[in-house]
Amino acid sequence: MPIRSPYPDVEIPEVSLFEFLFADGFGDRAGAPALIDGGSGATISFGELNAMVEKIAAALAERGVVKGDVVGLFAPNTPYWVASFHGVLRANAIVTSANSLYTPGELAHQLGDSGAKLLITISPFLDRATAAAKEAGLADDAIIVLDGAEGYTSLRDLLGTAAEAPAIEVTGDDTAVLPYSSGTTGRAKGVILTHRNLIANLLQIEPLGNVSSDTKILAVLPFFHIYGMTVMMNQGLHRRSTVVTMPKFDLAEFLRIVSEYKVQRVYIAPPVAVALAKHPIVDQYDLSCVDVIFSGAAPLDAELGHAVAKRLNCTVLQGYGMTEMSPVSHVIPDDRPDIDLNSCGFAVPNTECKLVDPDTGEEVGPGGRGELWVKGPNVMVGYLNNEEATAATLDADGYLHTGDVATVTEDGIFTIVDRVKELIKYKGYQVPPAELEALLLTHDKIADAAVIGVRDAEGEEVPKAFVVKQQNGADLTEDEVMDFVAERIAPHKKVRVVEFIGEVPKSAAGKILRKDLRAREASAS
Structure with a gap:
């Protein structure tokens, strides 16, 4: 039996996002x-943003942008990213948002x-x-530089x-954005x-979070990623x-x-x-303003x-989603801090799930493990x-089909336990890397960790931990x-x-890049 959200459905108007x-x-x-x-402290009011969006749309239309055209957005988080994004949509066009860390080849592919x-x-x-534009066949006059360049x-x-x-020509059924995601596997693909x-x-997320005109939201995760795009912007x-x-994460600046x-x-x-739990610099700042810290992406x-x-005297919540779900499908609500924080909470309104x-x-029921659909x-x-x-x-x-393995309680509370393709099979037993990573992070001398399956001398797949030491962990050994x-x-x-490394490779959204660790392992063997 599909498991429906316990929240009542919401009505979705048939209009454009603008x-x-x-x-x-x-x-x-x-x-x-x-x-x-x-x-910098530079501020744009709601009225000013609206005017900017209209002007950008007009200027893009002057340059020949019409309904269905795609415009790439390759920039870090600033207020002007937001104005550009909505200007493109207001021009009846489509945004494809690109990772700020992309190489020319990766950007050219997108x-x-x-x-x-x-x-x-x-x-x-x-x-x-x-370089990317040239490789993709775009002329120099197809590039717009927000801060100006000769x-x-x-x-x-x-x-x-x-x-x-x-005039607005798009409807709710028209494509708005094409973020790129590897999905459950493989090379990055455009998500329609x-x-x-x-x-x-x-x-769907509105009834689960206490966000109002009195709220200030920090957008440190990138807008090019659907988490930043939907949940923050x-x-x-x-x-x-x-x-x-914030254009990028820097702890002191954060x-x-x-x-x-x-x-x-x-x-x-x-x-x-x-960093918030373990870094000593956190104590140098007054963070009493923080009500809620909400974690996602991993x-x-x-x-x-x-x-x-405990350290910040605030509520910490968690949710789950994928680019392919715009992205949020599960949330621990603001008013339910009693829910197990290892979980990702309830399905959002208008959704149903299967394991x-x-x-x-x-299909498996409460208490069983299965891929989340x-x-x-x-x-x-x-x-x-x-x-x-x-x-x-x-x-x-x-x-x-999310590719993630989950469990659900009788009350409809979901917990992600691992990815289908990342489970390590040790002598027939399933070993979830995420469980080991979470445990390793509780060690006071470990700053970060990632786990993958590697082959031992007998050809058996075994868990290997890549560990980043804390500042106080110089004497930490593999044993x-x-x-x-x-x-x-x-x-x-x-x-x-165990292998000690300087940094765990991660995507801009904070997901461990296990493929990079596997490549490192392959090159060392």
Whole structure:
């Protein structure tokens, strides 16, 4: 039996995202700060943002952008990223948001695959942007440099147009964004998300979080990632909150901005939680303003989350999602801090879920483990130009096969326990890397950790831990790490190989890049 959300369905209007967020005006919030650049303090009000979006749309239309055209956005978090994003949508076009860390080759693949007509970037990224654009067949005049560069159109040029924005031609069923995701496996693919998908997810998360016009949200996770795009940027606009932006994570700057701007709501990935729980510099800042720290993008261990909550005297919550789900499908609500923090809470409104045994294809009930399948209005249309990957992920009944293994309680509380393809099979037993990683992070001399399966001398797959030492952990040995785990876990789950490294490779959203660790392992063998 499918498990429905315990929350009542929400009504999803058939409009574009621009109309949903901007068309009703901002009332007494028009002059209030919508966006603050955390580094400089530069502020854009809701009314100013609306005017910028209209001008950008008009200028893009002047340059030949029409309904269905794709515009690449390759820049870090700033208020101008937000204005550019919504300007593109207001021009009836589609945004493909690119990872700020991309190499020219990676960016060229995304531009070419998505069919991007223009690329919006910043001058520090211009070398990579021009190389990628050339490889993708775009001319130099197809590049817009927000902060200006000689020979290129700038944001100031766009805002200087005398033209009017075009009529709104898109509907809820039209594609709004093409973020790129590896999905359950493989090379990054364009995820087709419609205006309705994005609007639905904003309405689905609304009843579970206490976000209002009095809330300040910190946007340190990138807007190019769907977590930042929906949960920070667009939720802030939807709830008329103030969003404080950071271009990248730096702990001292993060702490300064939270303290200085009195940020109440902070969205993070688990690596930030490790720093908040363990780094001594945290005590130098007044973080009493923080009400809620919400973790997503990767599993957060409850013990680590409770350590953050205790240190900062705030509530720590967790959720779950995927780019393919716009992204949120499960949330621990603000008013349920009693829920086990190892869980990701309830399914959001309008969704139903199944847990399916990956070996037998049979549904499993409460207490059992199975791959999580999700169906709802936030689920993607499919992967761009990739029918095979779409068919492997979306079934005929509309369920998205997440690739994640979960459990559920009788009350409908879900817990992600691992990924289908990342489970280590040791002598027939399943060993979840995420469980070992969470345990390793409780060691006071371990700053970060990742676990993969490697082959031992007998060809058996065994768990190997890559460990980053804390500042006080110089004397930590491999044997101590293995003993620490062995004392706290079933024998078949023991870590059997340890390697100390300087940094665990992670995506911009905080997910461990196990493929990089496997490549490292392969090159060493």
